[in-house]
Amino acid sequence: MILGDRSNNLNQSCKTETDPGVKDKILGSVLRSPCMVTSSALTQFDVRQAAINPNHWYVVAKADEVGAQPRGVTLWQQAIVLYRNGQGELQALEDRCPHRHVKLSRGAVVNGEIECAYHGWRFDGSGNCAAVPYLAENQKLPTCQLRSYPVKEQDGFIWLFPGDPLLAEQIAPMGLSEWEHLNYIGSVTTIDTRAHFSYLIENLMDMYHGHLHQNYQAWTGAVLADLEESADRVDAHYQAQNYYQIDKIWSVSQLFFPQLRRLHPDPLDVSYVYPHWASRLGDDFRIYCLFCPVGPTHTRAYLVHFTSLNAFPKLHKLPVAFRRFVKNSLTDSAKGLLAGLVRQDVVMIEDEQQAYLQNPDRRPLELNRTLASVQRLIRQQASF
Numbered sequence: 043m044i045l046g047d048r049s050n051n052l053n054q055s056c057k058t059e060t061d062p063g064v065k066d067k068i069l070g071s072v073l074r075s076p077c078m079v080t081s082s083a084l085t086q087f088d089v090r091q092a093a094i095n096p097n098h099w100y101v102v103a104k105a106d107e108v109g110a111q112p113r114g115v116t117l118w119q120q121a122i123v124l125y126r127n128g129q130g131e132l133q134a135l136e137d138r139c140p141h142r143h144v145k146l147s148r149g150a151v152v153n154g155e156i157e158c159a160y161h162g163w164r165f166d167g168s169g170n171c172a173a174v175p176y177l178a179e180n181q182k183l184p185t186c187q188l189r190s191y192p193v194k195e196q197d198g199f200i201w202l203f204p205g206d207p208l209l210a211e212q213i214a215p216m217g218l219s220e221w222e223h224l225n226y227i228g229s230v231t232t233i234d235t236r237a238h239f240s241y242l243i244e245n246l247m248d249m250y251h252g253h254l255h256q257n258y259q260a261w262t263g264a265v266l267a268d269l270e271e272s273a274d275r276v277d278a279h280y281q282a283q284n285y286y287q288i289d290k291i292w293s294v295s296q297l298f299f300p301q302l303r304r305l306h307p308d309p310l311d312v313s314y315v316y317p318h319w320a321s322r323l324g325d326d327f328r329i330y331c332l333f334c335p336v337g338p339t340h341t342r343a344y345l346v347h348f349t350s351l352n353a354f355p356k357l358h359k360l361p362v363a364f365r366r367f368v369k370n371s372l373t374d375s376a377k378g379l380l381a382g383l384v385r386q387d388v389v390m391i392e393d394e395q396q397a398y399l400q401n402p403d404r405r406p407l408e409l410n411r412t413l414a415s416v417q418r419l420i421r422q423q424a425s426f
Contacts, residue, residue, distance in 0.1 A: 087421050087424075088402070089240045089417045089420050089421065090238050090395075090398050090402070091338065092238075092240060092420050092421065093118065094118050094317060094335050094423075094424070095205070095316070095317070095423040095424060096204040096205030096206075097203075097205035097206055097209050098205070098213065098316065098317050099194075099201040099214075099215035099216070100117055100201065100202055100203075100204065100317060100332075100333060100334055101201055101202075101332035101333065101343075101344055102115040102124065102201075102202045103115055103199070103200040104199055104200070104230070105195050105198050108124045108125065108126060108200060110126070110151065111125075111151070112124065112125040112146065112147045112148075112149060112151060112156055113125070113147060114137050114145055114147030114148075115334070116336045116337070117202060117334055117335070117336070118335050118336070119336075119337045119338075120136070120204060121136065121137035121145065122135070122136060122137050122191060123135050123136070123137040123145070123147040123156065124193070124200060125151050125156050126151065127151070127154040127155070127167055128153065128154030129154070131167075132193050132194065132200065133156070133193070134190065134191040134192075134193035134202055135156065135165065135167075135169050135188045135190050135191070136169075136188050136189040138188070139158040139160065139163060139165075140184070140188065141158065141163050141184075142160055142161070144158065144159070144160050146158055146165070152164060154166075155167075161174075161175070161176075162175040163175075165188055168190055169187050169188030169190045170186075170187060170188075171183050171185075171186050191203060191204060191207075192207050192211075194215070196215055196217060197217055197219075197221035197222070198218070198228075198230075199218075199332060199344065216315055216318050216330075218330060218346060218348075220328060224351075224358075224365040224366060224369055225352050225358065226328070226349065226350055226351065226369075227351065227369060227372045227373065227375065228347065228348050228373055229346070229347045229348075229349075229373065229374045229375060229376035229379075230344055230345070230347075230374065231344075231345050231377050231380040231381045231384055232342065232343070232344060232345075232384075233343040233344070233384050233387075234341075234388075235340075235341050235388045235391050235395075236339055236340055236392050236395065237339060237340070237391045237392050237394065237395035238335075238339055238341065238395060239317075239333060240416075240417070240420055241341075241391045241395055242331075242333075242341050242343060243314055243319060243331075243333075243420075244413050244416055244417075245387050245390070245391055246312065246319045246321075246331055247278060247312055247314055247319070247412050247413060247416050248410055248412065249264035249278070249280050249282070249310060249312065250264060250410055251390075252264065254386050254387070254390065255382075262282065262283045263282055263283045264280040264281070264282040264310055265280060265281050266278060266279075266280055266410070266412060267279045267280060267281050269411065269412060269415060271418065271419070273422065274315070274316050274423070275313055275314060275315045275316060275419070276313065276412070276415045276419050277311065277312075277313045278311070278312050278313070278412045278415075279309065279310075280309070280311070280312070281307065282307070282308060282310040282323070283305045283307060283308075284306055284307070284308035284310075284323055284326075308323055308324035309322075309323075309324065310322070310324075314416055316419055316420075317333045317335075318330065318331060318332050318333055319331040319333075325352065325353070326349065326350050326353070327347070327348065327349060327350070328347075328348040328350070329345065329346065329347050329348070330346045331344070331346075332344045339395060339399075345380050345383075345384060347379075349372075349375075349376065394406075
């Protein structure tokens with residue numbers, strides 16, 4: 043799960059543009075949770091019990107997963123229903139009918155409003171009750187107000203902002219500039235692990251666990267060359283030996299035929315751009331992991347892999363329609379490789395979580411200083 047090009051210090055799209063004053067508010071606001079450590083105990087902060095900072099954009103679904111029917115998702119113990127109104131615009135409300143507290147996601151979209159499956163109450167995109175089928179002439183509509191969330195569709199995914207709505211317009215989602223770019227072939231797989239999000243991000247930032255993946259691994263021999271920290275990101279710069287080199291039109295076949303692979307040195311950069319992850323391996327590969335922490339011991343995420351076609355200038359001169367055909371035809375060509383990596387990683391991550399739950403006072407022996415930086419960032423973002 044890796045990639046890097048230190049010359050650009052990762053894709054520009056990985057840089058969250060946030061005003062300094064807004065950053066102060068971000069760091070000072072976090073979802074309160076029973077598992078969250080209080081400020082008086084910060085000296086004994088337990089990263090495995092850290093809550094998320096809600097003042098960031100999280101990915102809760104792929105864009106094509108939200109169609110004509112409502113879709114229920116959970117982001118840090120908040121049940122949310124996603125749906126499209128009559129104009130196809132995304133809406134996000136708390137997934138609870140205030141009448142009998144059943145899930146609105148079990149209902150349907152009627153005239154652009156979400157209708158509860160139980161009694162047919164309908165709600166508009168602002169969370170106001172819009173209709174009750176059996177309302178008597180002498181009755182008024184209930185003045186209930188469901189919570190609504192800032193939500194947007196961007197780069198093939200649904201991004202949701204669970205924090206202060208006033209900050210949502212001041213903070214940009216990380217974004218994936220490669221998603222629509224004709225020079226990049228994308229593949230996506232889902233990660234679903236019964237573990238705290240810190241275990242997943244540590245796994246992604248740890249370039250020393252290639253031993254686990256064997257034939258799935260795209261590189262070997264990683265050596266940490268430099269490490270950078272700031273208020274909202276950790277950048278680890280490794281040097282590694284890359285198995286793949288996309289420099290010929292048939293080079294993509296290396297994904298399927300291991301005998302065609304040849305080791306060569308390449309920079310390997312991985313970044314925790316809170317709350318997501320981004321990576322590059324040389325000039326040919328980029329990978330992102332878009333987080334949706336479900337709760338203290340459950341994390342979902344989307345792993346997105348891009349293979350670059352920038353090494354083929356003649357291809358760039360072909361008609362756009364043909365280039366898009368090539369892109370669409372090869373989409374998800376690396377999905378099997380990604381799924382294999384994820385299966386192996388999830389077993390290890392869930393073992394770590396279970397070991398913690400059984401004995402939280404037993405601390406692992408860690409030698410990779412990158413993970414200490416990751417934990418400091420989680421602590422800083424979870425402060426209040």
